[in-house]
Amino acid sequence: MPEKTTSASKLYVLDTNILLHEPLAFLSFKEHDVVIPMTVLEELDYIKDSKKDVARDARVSIRAMEDILHEATPEDMTKGVSLVGLTAGDAAPTGKMSIFADHQLPTGEERFTSKENDNRIINAALFLQKDMPDRVVVLVTKDINMRLKAKGAGLAKVEDYRTDQLVSDIKYLSRGYHRFEGDFWDNVTSVESRTEGRDTIHTISQEVLPEAYVNEFLLDDTDHFAGIVESVNGETMDVLDMGYERLMGKNAWGISPKNIGQAMAMHALLDPHIDLVILTGPAGSGKTLLALAAALEMVVEKNMYDKIIVTRSTPEIAESIGFLPGTEEEKMTPWLAAITDSLEVLHKNDENTKGSMNYIMEKANIQFKSVNFMRGRSIQNAIVILDESQNLTASQLKTIITRCGEGTKLICGGNLAQIDSNYLTPVTSGLTYLVEKFKNFSGSATVNLDGVVRSRLAEFAEEHL
Incomplete structure (x- = not known):
């Protein structure tokens, strides 16, 4: 167990969900010490072999801890291994990381007798708090119910992980x-x-x-x-x-803005000097329609780009996309129905709507791609429309943004009120991270569309449901 040292530094006990949320989170606690309960390692071991979308994060975290502890003796691992020199900068860690065998607590020390993983981790934190009265022991977890249980059991300090927020x-x-x-x-x-x-x-x-x-x-x-x-x-x-x-008075592909928010979005979308446009707002505010109209205007009418690539996150990709027949683009069609719906709206007054849509999709070279297959690509002179980006993490968004080569414009759209991922909240979504990180970048613009223009039914639902 960690050394008993009288110190102003705190002792942070990490829950499994912290390392799934950010695999290298144990490097974010500066001068403080970090404790990883054995139960956390067991949970990571189970998750790394699963088909869940956090399996990769579990493997990254395990490999990173192994790199730090591979030369440590069993005694070193329990007392703590120094994290000095692993990263640079003012926020570089100077504390220690240790592994705590929480399933070997002395008999009678357990506050919770049931062997659920959350209870074992809370028991470990309570034991450390009692055994080291001179140190502040803090349990860090993103599980709200676990925070309530820990406080109710007598743990003085319980926190959420907010380093990345x-x-x-x-x-x-x-x-x-x-x-x-x-x-x-x-x-x-x-x-x-x-x-x-x-x-x-x-x-x-x-x-x-x-x-x-x-x-x-x-x-x-x-x-x-x-x-x-x-x-x-x-x-x-x-x-x-x-x-x-x-x-x-802006106009793109026959579409004019219905409110000032859409007008600002259209200006940013049509400006060739802005490489990244981030559109946030409720359902029905016009994010996808404006993005597609501006993309068609710049590709077909103005010949500024060669093609349009449309992509989005596909939840439960292993179970949901594999059974669909056809090529990658045909598999992606159900996920990108919002794009085809918008394309239909843009050409609803044509004599042959379906014929016009097929012609434009070929003329504008519209391609449907899965986020899963974007890694390793280099996209040149294209417009990339990333729909439903609120379901992506910051690392997934980084993967997509770094694919954009010379002359490529990226349009990210998302509604932070419609997050499907079990592991993201509005403040931890990659879309939120993107808005704040690129705020001071001269090649990006953000517009929050706050008016629902889809229908009066949609507007009433957005306001009252």
């Missing part, structure tokens, strides 16, 4: 725009304006919006001013004056 609550997630109360110009004390071609650019003090970032849209309550932050220079920022009416 960039926002504490989804309501603080960047929306991609800022709306000023009243008139925008009432907030501006001094301005320098210049004209570049047909564009008017205002240089204003950053005190107007201290936390402004590049490609953030600026609106006001009068519905007269609409602009976008072109650059932030420390004390000042350049704002491109787009004009509210001109922004609402």
Whole structure:
């Protein structure tokens, strides 16, 4: 068991779900010590051979721990092996990691007598708390019920794992725009304006919006001013004056925006200088339709890209896609019905809707691909539409984004209220991570579409159910 040292450093006991959520989580506790109960290793061993989507994370975590402990003696593993030098930077770990044989607790020390895995891990934390009164013992788990049980059993410190959470609550997630109360110009004390071609650019003090970032849209309550932050220079920022009416006048593939949110999204989608567009919002806000309309406009009408690649996560891929007949694209068709539905809407007034759809799919070279087969590819001069991205982890999104080569534009759409994964929440979703991490990247833009335009039925359901 860990050494009894009088220290200000804490002792963190990790639950299995922490290592499934982030396989290298034991490196995130800086100067504090980390304890891995034997029960956790047993659960990881069971999960690594399963067909669950977290099996890979279990294997990564096991391999990482083996790399650290492979030269340690049994005594070293129980007392703790130093984590110094494994990573660099201010957050590099300097504590120790140990393995605790929780199934060999002394008789009578168990608070829970049933042998469920959660109970064994809580028993281990309670024993360490009693045996090391001079140290703060903290159980870290993402299981809410387990946190309640541990506190009820007498464990003083129980925490969620929040190292990877960039926002504490989804309501603080960047929306991609800022709306000023009243008139925008009432907030501006001094301005320098210049004209570049047909564009008017205002240089204003950053005190107007201290936390402004590049490609953030600026609106006001009068519905007269609409602009976008072109650059932030420390004390000042350049704002491109787009004009509210001109922004609402955008058009792509016969589609015009129905509200200012869709207008901002359309501007970002049609801007060739923006390589990543992230669209968030409720069902029926127009994310998929706008993405497809803009993609068709840029591929077919403007010849700016060669093809459109449409992909999305496929839950339970092993069980659900394998039995479907046909090629990869034919297997993906049921998952990407939202795209074909949108394509049908875009051509519903044509004389032969089905003929038009088939022609456009061939003309625009629309390809349906599975996320599972994106690794290793290099996609050049294409538009990639990633639908339902709220179900992906940050590492899965990284795999897809790093596939995008020269001249490729990526459009990520998702609704954080419709997460299907058992292991993700709105604050831990890869989509949330993406919005916050790319907020200050000049080649990306985020737009939160907050109006449901699908139908009055859909709008009422979104508001009241």
